[in-house]
Amino acid sequence: MNWLTWRQHRAQFLFGAATLAVITLFLVPSGLGIWHTFRSTGLAGCLAVTGRDCGDLASTFSDRYTGLQFTIPLFMILPALLGVFWGAPLVAREIEQGTHRLAWTQGLTRLRWMSTKVVTLVLATLAGAAVFAFLLSWWSRPFVAASDNRFSFGVFDLRGIVPVAYALFALAAGVAAGALIRRTVAAMGATLGAYVAVRTGIELWARPHYEAARTISYSFFGSGPHPGSGDWVLSTRTVDRAGHLLGNGQSLDFNVLHARCPDLPGPSSGFVSKAPIQACIQRLGIHLQATYQPGNRYWLFQGIESAIFVGLALGLLAFAVWWVRRKVA
Numbered sequence: 001m002n003w004l005t006w007r008q009h010r011a012q013f014l015f016g017a018a019t020l021a022v023i024t025l026f027l028v029p030s031g032l033g034i035w036h037t038f039r040s041t042g043l044a045g046c047l048a049v050t051g052r053d054c055g056d057l058a059s060t061f062s063d064r065y066t067g068l069q070f071t072i073p074l075f076m077i078l079p080a081l082l083g084v085f086w087g088a089p090l091v092a093r094e095i096e097q098g099t100h101r102l103a104w105t106q107g108l109t110r111l112r113w114m115s116t117k118v119v120t121l122v123l124a125t126l127a128g129a130a131v132f133a134f135l136l137s138w139w140s141r142p143f144v145a146a147s148d149n150r151f152s153f154g155v156f157d158l159r160g161i162v163p164v165a166y167a168l169f170a171l172a173a174g175v176a177a178g179a180l181i182r183r184t185v186a187a188m189g190a191t192l193g194a195y196v197a198v199r200t201g202i203e204l205w206a207r208p209h210y211e212a213a214r215t216i217s218y219s220f221f222g223s224g225p226h227p228g229s230g231d232w233v234l235s236t237r238t239v240d241r242a243g244h245l246l247g248n249g250q251s252l253d254f255n256v257l258h259a260r261c262p263d264l265p266g267p268s269s270g271f272v273s274k275a276p277i278q279a280c281i282q283r284l285g286i287h288l289q290a291t292y293q294p295g296n297r298y299w300l301f302q303g304i305e306s307a308i309f310v311g312l313a314l315g316l317l318a319f320a321v322w323w324v325r326r327k328v329a
Contacts, residue, residue, distance in 0.1 A: 012085065012086055013124060015085075016082075016086070016124070016128055017128075019078075020128050020131060020132060023132065023135070024131075024135060027135045027136065027138075027139045028135070030068075030139070031135075031138060031139040034065065034139065034142050034143075035142060037061065037064065037142075038061065038142035038145075038146075041057060041060065041061055042057060043057040043058060043061050043142075043146060044142075044145075047145055047146070054146075058146040058147065061142070061146050062143065062146055062147065065143070072154040072158070073154075075136065075158050076154065076157060076158065078132070078167075079129070079163065079166040079167040079169070079170040079195070080170055080191075080192055080195045080196065082125060082129075082167050082170050082171055082174075083169075083170030083171050083172075083173050083174035083191045083192070083195055084170075084174060084188045084191050084192055085188075086121055086125070086171055086174065087121070087170065087171040087172065087173060087174020087175045087177070087178065087191060088174035088175075088177055088178045088184060088187040088188045088190075088191045089174075089178060089184050089187070089188075090117055090118070090121060090174065090175050090178055091114075091117075091175060091178040091179040091182075091320065091324060091328075092177075092178030092179070092181060092182055092183055092184040092186075092187040093178075093184050095178075095182045095328065096182065096183065096184055110324055110325045110328075111321070111325060114320070114321050114324050114325070115321065118175060118317055118320070118321070121171060121175075122168065122171065122317075125167050125168060125171050126164060126167075126168065128167070129163055129164040129166075129167035129168070130164055132163060133158075133159070133160070133161065133162075133163040133164055136158050136159065136163070137159045137160060140155070140158065140159060143155075144159070148229040148230045148295075149230075150230065150295070150298050151232035151293065151295070151298065151301075152232075153203065156207075156298075156301070156302075157203070160298075160299070160302040161302055161303070161306050162302055162305050162306050162309070164306070165305065165306040165307075165308075165309035165310050165313070166199070166309055168309065168310060168313040169195070169198070169309040169310070169312050169313040169316075170191070170195050171313070172312070172313035172314070172315075172316035172317045172320070173191050173194050173195055173198075173313075173316055174187065174188075174191040175316065175317060175320045176316040176317070176319055176320040176323075177190040177191045177194065178191075178320075179319075179320040179323045179324050179328065180320075180323060182328075198312070202305065202308065202309075206308070207301065207305060208232075208234050208293070210297075210300070210301050210304045210305070211293065211297055211300065211301075213234055213291045213292060213293055214291070214292055214293070214294060215289060215290065215291050215292075216289070216290050216292070217239075217287050217288065217289045217290075218287060218288055218290070219287055219288070220238070220250075220252070220281055220286050220287055220288055221278070221281075226288070226290065227290050227292045228295060229295075230295030230296075230298075231292045231293065231294055231295045232292055232293040232295070233290055233291070233292045234291045234292055234293065235248070235290070235291045236248070236249055236250055236288055236289070236290045236291075237249075237288070237289045237290075238250065238251070238252055238286060238287075238288060238289075239286070239287065239288075239289050240260075240284045240285055240286050241284060241285025241286075241287075242285075246286065250288060252281075252286065257277065257280050257281070260280070260284055261276075261280035261283065261284070263276075264276055264277070264280050
């Protein structure tokens with residue numbers, strides 16, 4: 001059965017290996033150049049000193065490689081393609097062509113037929129995704145260190161262990177869709193739609209709430225404790241001493257200030273010096289209130305999200321095996 005599985009899916013395996021090889025040929029040479037620049041410009045040494053201002057060096061470094069931003073969407077769709085081209089045809093193509101009946105009449109049980117196929121593709125997926133995740137984490141580390149934005153979209157999703165979980169989920173979604181729909185093209189479309197829907201839902205609504213967010217208040221002028229550069233700021237509000245909302249974000253409407261401080265010159269009076277504005281802000285107790293996830297929860301969030309997608313994948317694979325054993329004629 002193992003040999004048969006290899007013969008049936010060798011084209012997919014070889015194409016997947018070739019794709020991984022092309023990615024490696026891109027990541028390794030370009031990554032070596034990125035790491036060389038990261039060190040030679042002094043940015044690595046600057047970031048190693050706690051509290052040192054490395055903003056100019058970081059901006060110069062990031063601007064030099066802005067052209068690589070096109071890789072983010074390309075890398076993010078790879079798990080979906082894995083589910084579409086590996087997972088969806090696994091069962092659907094066999095049912096469409098009727099070859100599953102031939103296998104079952106050769107003394108091969110449905111459970112062994114299905115489990116051998118699934119285990120083979122799962123192992124290949126885990127191996128390829130692990131290599132990809134490792135290379136991409138190494139390649140992107142200087143960019144993450146320069147901006148300290150590990151939670152941001154397109155960074156959290158491509159580093160650490162979550163890419164492996166995404167790939168496993170995409171494969172399982174394809175297998176389940178193929179077993180349920182029994183038409184290869186339709187199963188491919190359903191796999192892509194399901195993957196995008198689940199990933200979007202987790203990204204926008206679930207991830208910010210893996211742990212209770214913290215709230216901190218700090219001066220409108222930036223003094224005092226405030227979220228660090230590695231923290232994931234979910235929202236920022238401008239409020240007065242009584243907690244009344246004056247605006248979202250860190251901007252403040254001058255008309256609001258003038259209404260609360262009558263002695264402050266109106267917007268039509270032309271240029272207004274900074275001193276009376278600061279005096280008004282201090283008198284009203286205007287400050288910023290940020291809701292955020294601390295940066296030290298990064299690996300906790302990676303683990304939680306990976307567990308979610310691995311759990312979904314196992315459930316889908318179990319459903320696919322059960323469906324083939326009980327419902328497929």
